[in-house]
Amino acid sequence: MNKPKENQIYDLCCELFPINRSITGAGVRETLSILQRELPDFNIREIPSGTNCFDWIIPDEWNIKDAYIIDPDGNKIIDFKENNLHVVGYSTPIDLTLSLDKLKNKLYSLPDQPTAIPYITSYYERDWGFCISEEQKKNLKNGNYRVFIDSEFTNGVMNYGELFLEGSSTDEVFLSTYICHPSMANNELSGPAVTTHIAKHLQSIKNRRNSYRFIFIPETIGSIAYLSKNLDHLKENMIAGFNVTCVGDNNNYSYLPSRNEKTLADKVALHVLNHLKINYKKYSFLDRGSDERQYCYPGIDLPVASIMRSKYGSYDEYHTSLDDLSFISMEGLNGAYNVYIKAIESLELNQRFKNIVLCEPQLSKRGLYPSLSTKESNENVDTMMDLLTYIDGDSDLLSIAEKINKPIWELTEIIDSLKDSNLITSVDS
Numbered sequence: 001m002n003k004p005k006e007n008q009i010y011d012l013c014c015e016l017f018p019i020n021r022s023i024t025g026a027g028v029r030e031t032l033s034i035l036q037r038e039l040p041d042f043n044i045r046e047i048p049s050g051t052n053c054f055d056w057i058i059p060d061e062w063n064i065k066d067a068y069i070i071d072p073d074g075n076k077i078i079d080f081k082e083n084n085l086h087v088v089g090y091s092t093p094i095d096l097t098l099s100l101d102k103l104k105n106k107l108y109s110l111p112d113q114p115t116a117i118p119y120i121t122s123y124y125e126r127d128w129g130f131c132i133s134e135e136q137k138k139n140l141k142n143g144n145y146r147v148f149i150d151s152e153f154t155n156g157v158m159n160y161g162e163l164f165l166e167g168s169s170t171d172e173v174f175l176s177t178y179i180c181h182p183s184m185a186n187n188e189l190s191g192p193a194v195t196t197h198i199a200k201h202l203q204s205i206k207n208r209r210n211s212y213r214f215i216f217i218p219e220t221i222g223s224i225a226y227l228s229k230n231l232d233h234l235k236e237n238m239i240a241g242f243n244v245t246c247v248g249d250n251n252n253y254s255y256l257p258s259r260n261e262k263t264l265a266d267k268v269a270l271h272v273l274n275h276l277k278i279n280y281k282k283y284s285f286l287d288r289g290s291d292e293r294q295y296c297y298p299g300i301d302l303p304v305a306s307i308m309r310s311k312y313g314s315y316d317e318y319h320t321s322l323d324d325l326s327f328i329s330m331e332g333l334n335g336a337y338n339v340y341i342k343a344i345e346s347l348e349l350n351q352r353f354k355n356i357v358l359c360e361p362q363l364s365k366r367g368l369y370p371s372l373s374t375k376e377s378n379e380n381v382d383t384m385m386d387l388l389t390y391i392d393g394d395s396d397l398l399s400i401a402e403k404i405n406k407p408i409w410e411l412t413e414i415i416d417s418l419k420d421s422n423l424i425t426s427v428d429s
Contacts (some may be wrong), residue, residue: 009333012038012193013185013248017325020084021188023123023180023218024049024061024158031179031192032161035216038196039163039203046157053228056221059123061156062090064149069103069130072143078130080149084182085321087149088129089121094149103145109134110320117321119184123221133321158225161216163199167208169428173347174234174241174304175199176291180218184323187312190248192216194337198244201341209348210239223291227300234302240265240347241304243292246312247336248328253280254311256287259296263303264347267398272342273307275407281311289313307339346398346408352427353415354393361388366421384414393427 015034021027029044036042051058067080067087080087088108098106106129108120114134122129128149161179177195181188199214217223227234242265246254255273257266273280285296289312295304309332310318317323363369369381386404397415401408418424 007330009193009197009337010328010330012196013189013328013333014325016189016192017183017185018084020064020080020182021180022062022089022121022182023221024059024156025063027182028159028179028218032159032216035161035179035192035196039199041203042161042163044159044161046159047225048157049155051225053221053225056224058158058221058225059090060153061158062151062153064091064151067091067130067149067151069148070146072141072145077136077140078132083117083321085117085119085184086131087151088127088131089119089182090123090126091128091149091151092126092153093151094128094147097144097146099144100140100142103147104137104140106130106147107132107137109137113316113320113322115322116317119181119319119321158218158221160218160222160226161214163214165199165202165208165212165214167211169209170211170237171209171239172211172213172234172237173344174238174302175212175214175244176223176241176295176304177214177216177244178219178222178291179216180222183321184319185325185328186246186248186310186315186323187318188323190309190328190333190336191245194247194333194340195244197337198340198344202344209351211237212344213238217291219291220294223294227294231300238302240268241295241302242269242340242343243290243295243304243306244340245290245306246308246310247340248333249309249315250329250332251310251315253278253336253339254283254306254308254314255280256283256292256306256308256311257285258292258303258305259285259288259298260301260303261285263305264350264398265303265305267402268343268346268350269305269307271398271402271408272339272346276339276342278339283311287311307336307343309336342409349408349412350396350398352393352396353391353418353424354427355388355391355424357423360385361421361423366423368417368421380414383411384418387411387414388418388423391424 069078177191390400
């Protein structure tokens with residue numbers, strides 16, 4: 001018996017949580033292989049270290065086997081195998097004995113969050129370090145400490161995943177999420193887990209109008225690398241895109257616009273959030289911080305917006321060990337999933353139509369005018385006439401739905417009736 005979808009999304013987060021991920025390495029490949037199990041048509045791709053991608057270069061691949069600190073009494077007090085946040089990402093290999101004073105220069109903690117282990121990286125400058133709670137740091141005793149990191153850098157690859165679902169149109173909807181952070185649930189795993197199940201939902205839909213492209217990438221360097229290879233295609237075909245991240249907690253929703261703020265992605269996001277009557281906070285593009293920075297950069301200018309729960313950087317647990325599996329929930333994940341499904345439904349419904357009949361049509365002879373006048377029937381007729389008034393061959397259905405203050409998904413039956421009665425015809429075929 002299959003579990004409910006919300007259980008499946010949360011279970012996928014739980015499965016991925018222990019894996020040590022970075023922008024390259026075995027943890028990324030392990031994560032992508034699990035996603036490929038869920039989405040058999042999913043392609044795992046690679047870009048060699050040293051590849052130029054606009055102003056950036058794909059770094060050496062980094063892998064780590066073990067890391068720990070042993071105190072003056074011989075106790076292992078920090079262990080990478082117990083929590084992979086303990087090691088600064090991309091740390092160089094090290095095996096030293098240091099005094100406490102010197103060791104503290106390589107220990108990172110959060111004085112304002114004494115129980116949290118911070119997430120720290122050093123991708124592009126060779127360095128090393130350990131992350132520790134402020135409580136543990138304060139209790140370290142004087143003496144000599146052994147520090148050990150078993151890591152290596154190789155001329156390897158950066159991996160990412162891609163799934164393309166073809167529709168009847170070459171118009172593409174683009175969904176991007178990242179797979180480069182270690183064990184953090186909302187900031188990292190909620191995005192790939194929800195996106196995977198969005199893809200599964202779309203695979204089950206026959207006669208998709210739009211095509212859909214999903215990418216699972218390392219943040220920043222991944223989007224830059226992907227754009228360097230695919231920008232012309234995306235500019236020609238993408239009609240709307242979403243950067244899917246931080247979609248797992250139970251707090252209010254967040255909307256981050258594209259730099260343009262008026263793209264189809266922005267219009268759809270606001271339409272869904274407003275008509276579902278969801279509490280959300282609207283941010284400015286000045287609050288950007290994820291891959292929308294690349295997708296919306298001048299000269300790139302792709303129509304990418306974000307619908308989140310708690311926006312990255314806005315919650316105390318962000319980039320710490322407190323962003324664990326208890327911070328997300330089945331309810332939170334499923335809520336975000338349903339919002340994105342509604343956004344996709346809206347994009348599928350969004351077409352342009354034109355009137356066939358000049359002047360207002362006679363509805364009664366086509367059986368479109370009710371024989372009995374009730375509040376509900378009158379409202380339906382009003383909506384139908386409002387639609388006909390704005391269906392002009394140029395305005396898309398989403399714009400009309402906004403103008404007449406109706407959710408686009410509630411207009412489907414009326415549109416079908418108008419088409420069946422030969423009153424309107426589709427411009428987008």
